[in-house]
Amino acid sequence: MKLPILLYHKIDRIPAGSRYPRNYVTPEQFEAQLAFLARRGYTSVTFADYLAYRRGERLLPRRAVIITFDDGYRSNRTIALPLLRQYGFGATIFLVTAYVGMTNRWDADEIQEPLLDAADVRAMQAAGIDFGSHTATHARLATLRPVEALRELRTSRERLGELLGKPVRVLGYPYGDYNRETMQFARDAGYEAGVIIRRRMNTDTTDLLELRRIPITCLTSPGRFAWDLFRLRWFHGS
Numbered sequence: 001m002k003l004p005i006l007l008y009h010k011i012d013r014i015p016a017g018s019r020y021p022r023n024y025v026t027p028e029q030f031e032a033q034l035a036f037l038a039r040r041g042y043t044s045v046t047f048a049d050y051l052a053y054r055r056g057e058r059l060l061p062r063r064a065v066i067i068t069f070d071d072g073y074r075s076n077r078t079i080a081l082p083l084l085r086q087y088g089f090g091a092t093i094f095l096v097t098a099y100v101g102m103t104n105r106w107d108a109d110e111i112q113e114p115l116l117d118a119a120d121v122r123a124m125q126a127a128g129i130d131f132g133s134h135t136a137t138h139a140r141l142a143t144l145r146p147v148e149a150l151r152e153l154r155t156s157r158e159r160l161g162e163l164l165g166k167p168v169r170v171l172g173y174p175y176g177d178y179n180r181e182t183m184q185f186a187r188d189a190g191y192e193a194g195v196i197i198r199r200r201m202n203t204d205t206t207d208l209l210e211l212r213r214i215p216i217t218c219l220t221s222p223g224r225f226a227w228d229l230f231r232l233r234w235f236h237g238s
């Protein structure tokens, strides 16, 4: 099967002075995208569902999608979650574990916005939202020395596992930055899947440590959104 995984950051109004406005999708755009998915018969699945499918242990709905958010902004709870629930979709949020309850201090030149805190994470988990690791400090993994990369991967997985009360299986490589070595470190640290940034579907043979995500930004038109989901179904492999 072909699985699209969507990548979002912030669902919110774009504040004046934002350095990276593409990290925003407005609530109106997001709602229109969810309505489109619902109308076309898409069902959201979890990474656990998909991993079980890849092991041959379960089937997935014909039109499955995974919705993901990077960084874990508080607006994921206040703005995105109500819309997700309204349309019956789940999502996976990749958290920067050392900064839970703080702000996006890894991009110091961007407007600082609150991130989900531990209570937010637990409340969202109770509401059916899944979480993965986006490393401890939003590290550019492929540029780190091996010992540092492994520490980022291991400490974030441990800390998030404690917060969630269950093992963490999925990693979102910060900046989509990774290489062969990074993938091996992720495997060594206990991750079963890793997500990158690439406008392609996932097939039954896509490397699980290199799952592609389609980035959605404030510039993604309704036509482009529909086209990505339709056209990419016909692409094979890489």
Ligand SMILES: [Zn+2]
Pocket (backbone or CB within 6 Å): 070, 071, 134, 138, 174, 175
């Ligand atoms: Zn990020």
